[in-house]
Amino acid sequence: MKQFYKSKSLLRLSFLFVLLFSVITVVSSCKKDDDDEFQDHVVQFEVKTTTGGVIKTIVTQVGTTKNDIFDPVGTSWKSEEFFVNSSQAQLNLDANALLPETDSELTINLWIDGEIAKTSKKKGKGVLVASIDYSFLEL
CATH class of the missing domain: 1.20.5 (Single alpha-helices involved in coiled-coils or other helix-helix interfaces)
Structure with a gap:
């Protein structure tokens, strides 16, 4: 028992x-x-062309907020630094420029927390388009 x-x-x-x-x-x-948890990041958009290039249009998008900039002055453009919470799923930067020579370049950069997170370069003559899409969310 x-x-x-x-x-x-x-x-x-x-x-x-x-x-x-x-x-x-x-x-x-x-x-x-x-x-x-989601974190805040410092974000900045940048568009550059080589000498003689003319930036025609820049389109930025953070989440669902879109901003169009037509005919900015100069061969380079930078947005102000701004904070974006990583809960904003998508960042987009698109630009087109008229480039004079076959070795001319259009370069766009996405800066996050002081470092280039993504870049796109297009080289050639005529109207060229560069685009960057970035997501904070991991799939």
Whole structure:
């Protein structure tokens, strides 16, 4: 009878241990989810052409907010630095320019937190278009 009693206690103790382990595992896994919050980033758009190039149009988009800039002055353009929360899924930069020579270049850059995150270069003569699409969200 004592042996039966001991095996019953051992079974209860094992069940209690498994339950305690499960609760600790769930609590610790939920704690890790809190670390994945969205963060603010400093963003800046940049468009450049070589000497003689004429920037015709620049289109920027942050999330669902779109901005069109027609005929900016000069061979280069930079937006002001601004904050974007990483919950904004998409950043887009498009530009077109009229370039005079076959070795002329149109370069667009997306700066995030002081570093170039993405760049696009087009080389040639005539009207060229460059485009950048960027997402903070990992797929």
